[in-house]
Amino acid sequence: MTYEVTADERNQISQGVYAYCRGLDRFDRELALSPFADEARLLYSGVFDGTAAEFMDWVWPIHARMVVHVHRVANVFIERNAKGDLVSESYVQVLLRVADPDDGSITDTITNGRYVDRWVERDGRLAIVERNYLRDANRVYPHEQNDIAAVRSSSVGAGLQWARDESDASYRLLGA
Numbered sequence: 001m002t003y004e005v006t007a008d009e010r011n012q013i014s015q016g017v018y019a020y021c022r023g024l025d026r027f028d029r030e031l032a033l034s035p036f037a038d039e040a041r042l043l044y045s046g047v048f049d050g051t052a053a054e055f056m057d058w059v060w061p062i063h064a065r066m067v068v069h070v071h072r073v074a075n076v077f078i079e080r081n082a083k084g085d086l087v088s089e090s091y092v093q094v095l096l097r098v099a100d101p102d103d104g105s106i107t108d109t110i111t112n113g114r115y116v117d118r119w120v121e122r123d124g125r126l127a128i129v130e131r132n133y134l135r136d137a138n139r140v141y142p143h144e145q146n147d148i149a150a151v152r153s154s155s156v157g158a159g160l161q162w163a164r165d166e167s168d169a170s171y172r173l174l175g176a
Helices: 007-025 029-033 052-064 170-174
Strands: 036-044 048-051 068-080 086-099 106-122 125-142
Touching: 007 029, 007 068, 007 086, 007 106, 007 125, 029 052, 036 052, 048 052
Parallel strands: 036 125
Antiparallel strands: 036 048, 068 086, 086 106, 106 125
């Protein structure tokens, strides 16, 4: 049995991981769910255990209360294990910015972790059937500037709009 991973498989897996992150950050549920098989099981470091759709139902309102959240992925390592399964390990760093509604204070939480995913072919494409999120480190920083205008994301340039939905400037070129 061969354990090689093709260039197409590597591309599909990398793009799937990136699509998930972009979907979360732009509040695009369809895009965030796109790399998962319907039966996918997600285990998130003791805070969540369920399907991908259930995860979105759980995480959406949490993210909606934040000022901004940014999911960055690096070091996407892909291989076939001894069983022949396609598996990826992706290092992720997440910035979660929260404004306290009572006192206006702003806090950044930066979490480093890894998505360890098992992929299978479904309907002619690769899809995640199992995700294990492993949290490696977590840091919480109170912001020195308690002015939301000073810490809210902004875009510079004519006609560029930052948003967590399809009004974001990226959709102009990437499409909705």
